[in-house]
Every structure is written in C-alpha cells, then in structure tokens.
Amino acid sequence: MRLALALAAVVLAGGVVRADEKPLRIGVLNDQSGIYADMAGPGSVIAAKMAVEDFGGTVLGRPIEIIAGDHQNKPDVGSALVNRWIDEDGVDVITDIPTSSVLLAVQEIGRKKNKLVLASTGGSSDFTGKACAPTGIHWTYDTYALAAGTGKSLAKDGPWFFITADYAFGAALERDTSKAVEQSGGKIVGAVKHPQGTTDFSSYLLQAQGAGAKLIAFANSGADQVNAIKQANEFGIPQSGIKLAGLYLHITDIHAIGLPTAQGLILTQGFYWDLNDETRAWSKRFYERHKAMPTMGQAGTYSSILHYLKAVKATGATDTAKVVVEMKATPVDDFFSHGGRIREDGRMVHDLYLLQVKAPAEQKYPWDYLKLIRVIPGDEAFRPLNEGDCPLVTKEAANRTAQ
Structure with a gap:
C-alpha cells in the first residue's frame, strides 16, 4: 500500500x-x-x-x-x-x-x-x-465558542489588543472575539499579525503596550501562544498591570508554560480531563x-x-x-x-467549560491545572443557527432559532 x-x-x-x-x-x-x-x-x-x-x-x-x-x-x-x-x-x-x-x-x-x-x-x-x-x-x-467563553467573560477588563496568527484560524478568532467583546461593552484599541512559528514576540508586545492596552489577547495557538505568554511574563507585562488572555490554550500548553507563569489565565474548553x-x-x-x-x-x-x-x-x-x-x-x-x-x-x-489556571499552591496532583468557573450550555456557547450564513440551513430552521 x-x-x-x-x-x-x-x-x-x-x-x-x-x-x-x-x-x-x-x-x-x-x-x-x-x-x-x-x-x-x-x-x-x-x-x-x-x-x-x-x-x-x-x-x-x-x-x-x-x-x-x-x-x-x-x-x-x-x-x-x-x-x-x-x-x-x-x-x-x-x-x-x-x-x-x-x-x-x-x-x-x-x-x-x-x-x-x-x-x-x-x-x-x-x-x-x-x-x-x-x-x-x-x-x-470553534472560534465563536472561544469568543463566547473567554471573550465575553473578560470583555470589560480591557482595553484589548490582539496579537494574532496570520492565517485563517487567527483571523477568525480575532474577528469572533472582537465582536463578542464589543457586544459585551468592551473596547478594542489595536491588533497586529505575526507569522506562524514566530519565536520573538517582543515587538508585538511593545506595540500592545504602546497602544494603551490593559489586556493583551493572543489569537494564536500551540507553540506560538506558549512562547508569547512566556515572553510577556519575562518582560514583566502582567506585573505592570496588563492582563493576558490566551484565547486558545490547551492543557498541554499549561504544562509547557508552568503554573507559576500561567496561573490565573482564563480559558474555554470543550473537554477537561479532570471534570x-x-x-x-x-x-x-x-x-x-x-x-x-x-x-x-x-x-x-x-x-x-x-x-x-x-x-x-x-x-x-x-x-x-x-x-x-x-x-x-x-x-x-x-x-x-x-x-x-x-x-x-x-x-x-x-x-463547554470556562476554566481558570490554578495557582501552584492549589495543585493537588500531576496535571491538576484547572478549576471550573462555570459550564457554558451548548446553545449559548455556539453561534445561533440563523447567524452563520450556511447555505444548508433551511429558512424554517433559521427562523426557529431566531425566535
């Protein structure tokens, strides 16, 4: 074969x-x-x-x-x-x-x-x-669900600045989160895109600080997000009073970052191993x-x-x-x-589940990294059927969800 x-x-x-x-x-x-x-x-x-x-x-x-x-x-x-x-x-x-x-x-x-x-x-x-x-x-x-969880929960902790991966996922995540933040009364002051696989985020972090951000949101994932959060802490950004939001964090990312650095971060998940x-x-x-x-x-x-x-x-x-x-x-x-x-x-x-990264003192056993803030019902977490512009959706189905 x-x-x-x-x-x-x-x-x-x-x-x-x-x-x-x-x-x-x-x-x-x-x-x-x-x-x-x-x-x-x-x-x-x-x-x-x-x-x-x-x-x-x-x-x-x-x-x-x-x-x-x-x-x-x-x-x-x-x-x-x-x-x-x-x-x-x-x-x-x-x-x-x-x-x-x-x-x-x-x-x-x-x-x-x-x-x-x-x-x-x-x-x-x-x-x-x-x-x-x-x-x-x-x-x-999906990116709408991440926005409905993390974006809405932190909407008023800004002004927000996005550091976004320059491809389809990053664009969709920034778009959906920006909409959720603004609909919840938050403010966006800027955004910058970075190539996939970036290792140095210093210039992007400086742009966020210069824009007057009080919350830096990372609309990226994997090693990009791990590196960005680690470097933000190395530069003392959280210590200066600016919050960080990892919009697409995984349990493996928390493991790579470590609780001392990741503690307090809010994330939205479709599954957590210790539920x-x-x-x-x-x-x-x-x-x-x-x-x-x-x-x-x-x-x-x-x-x-x-x-x-x-x-x-x-x-x-x-x-x-x-x-x-x-x-x-x-x-x-x-x-x-x-x-x-x-x-x-x-x-x-x-x-879906809105979770927060534990402080090191709260950890009881290996991989005990997250605590549940609240369960987000599926109909609240995901985009209403009548708002997605999917050609497969009948008018009758769209009308039902709009009522």
Whole structure:
C-alpha cells in the first residue's frame, strides 16, 4: 500500500485480514512534529486507535484501519495527501485537522468527493458558516465558542489588543472575539499579525503596550501562544498591570508554560480531563499510552470517530449521506458529551467549560491545572443557527432559532 506523506498505517482488528475484507480506513490528518503536535499530533492518532479498539476493531465485517498523515500546516500538502488517500487508498473519513487553512481546503475536497470530514482541532467557525458542507461536521469547539467563553467573560477588563496568527484560524478568532467583546461593552484599541512559528514576540508586545492596552489577547495557538505568554511574563507585562488572555490554550500548553507563569489565565474548553469520573477514567487510559493528559481536540477525535462508527453499524452502510443522516439523528453519548447533537450546518452542539489556571499552591496532583468557573450550555456557547450564513440551513430552521 503506497501512502505519500503518510506516517503510519495500523490495522486494529485482530486476526488475519482476508483479501475480500476491504478495510474501512480513517485518516487522521494533523501536525505530527511542528508547533501544533502537542495539542493534536501523535496524541490524536492514539485517541483514534482507542476509539476503534473500544468499538471492537471491525464494522460490518470489515477491519478498521487508522492512517496518520502530517500536513505540515500547509494547505497544499494536506490537500495532496487527502486526495491520494481518497483516490488511491480508499480512505472513507478524514478527521482531526488542526490549522484552519488546511481544514477549509479539506472541507472542499470532502464536498467534491463525498467524503466525511470530522473536524476536531481545526477551529474556524467558517467551517459551519459560509464554508459549510453536507460532508463536514465540526466536533469539539470553534472560534465563536472561544469568543463566547473567554471573550465575553473578560470583555470589560480591557482595553484589548490582539496579537494574532496570520492565517485563517487567527483571523477568525480575532474577528469572533472582537465582536463578542464589543457586544459585551468592551473596547478594542489595536491588533497586529505575526507569522506562524514566530519565536520573538517582543515587538508585538511593545506595540500592545504602546497602544494603551490593559489586556493583551493572543489569537494564536500551540507553540506560538506558549512562547508569547512566556515572553510577556519575562518582560514583566502582567506585573505592570496588563492582563493576558490566551484565547486558545490547551492543557498541554499549561504544562509547557508552568503554573507559576500561567496561573490565573482564563480559558474555554470543550473537554477537561479532570471534570468527572468518566473523563478521568478515559484520560488515565490515554495517559498510559501518551504520557500526557489529553487535549480537548484529542478527546474530540475519539468521540467523533466513535459516533461515526456507531452510525455505520446502525445504517449497515458506509455511504456518506446515509451515515451523516444517522449521525445527526442520534445524540452523542460518551464521556465527551451526553446529549450532544449535530445541527443542519454540521455543528456538534455540546456544553463547554470556562476554566481558570490554578495557582501552584492549589495543585493537588500531576496535571491538576484547572478549576471550573462555570459550564457554558451548548446553545449559548455556539453561534445561533440563523447567524452563520450556511447555505444548508433551511429558512424554517433559521427562523426557529431566531425566535
């Protein structure tokens, strides 16, 4: 089997595969070694394997394979890999997909070739807005939800200044958060964009200070956000009275930053490993394999694949249209969400969590980093159906949500 740019291909079913048993193949597409590898990367592949194993390893008499590929955060690389997967290797589903520019490119491939795209770590709310597709489902979070959580909660702590990653995700996160801040009575005094993979944020931080900001919001992610927050603390910015807001922080980012530096930060998550007995039980299994607690995107990758496989079994087919209808008709029921639902626009609606990073003295055990401020109900967290400009949404459905 030839897989350009593929990193791994693992058959998870037991026993010998007969020639007439065509595998059901699921492709996990993400950044395997770059700035987003900790929040997705190999951990998402492990989560996908766990979902297949927990399901039983086969469906409709077919073994299930997980294939992993590195898109290198480049839309052209990701698109080439996905096209090869679909055209030559029979991949049925593409999942995970951090880096929104790659995600939106893959959305168009899924639309054209009628293949399911299950987004977990890519965040642009345009995925279920103007770029929505009948083959695309957004699982874990999006930029609107982050804005509805962190943006609204800190709206009046400004004036705000954005330091934003210069690609689709950063633009969407700044746009959605700015709107939430201003609607909540906050003020924006400026913004600056930086290239992906920036290591020196000093000039951007100086611009924020010069603009009179009282809150610097980092509309970036992964190593970019970790470096930005660390450097802001090295320059004494929080000590000067200016607050920091990491708009897209993960548990792995807090681990990299450390509690002494990250303490007090507010973040919005679609999942936290230490919420309840169910999340702890699954996360400890994940930790045994990965030696790090799962991010919300990694947990979402597991949940989305498990829900997909349940739909395949229920319909007795892998036809994309039939499976999507079943997925939308059936509530999500696992440790990630009980009662989550998939709307017409492909948005999986579920509760989110507003959390705060603990002070070092509050930590009781390893990876005990966050405390819950409040649960954000899904209908409050995610953009109303009638506001996304998704062409799949009927006028009747849009009117219902507007009432």
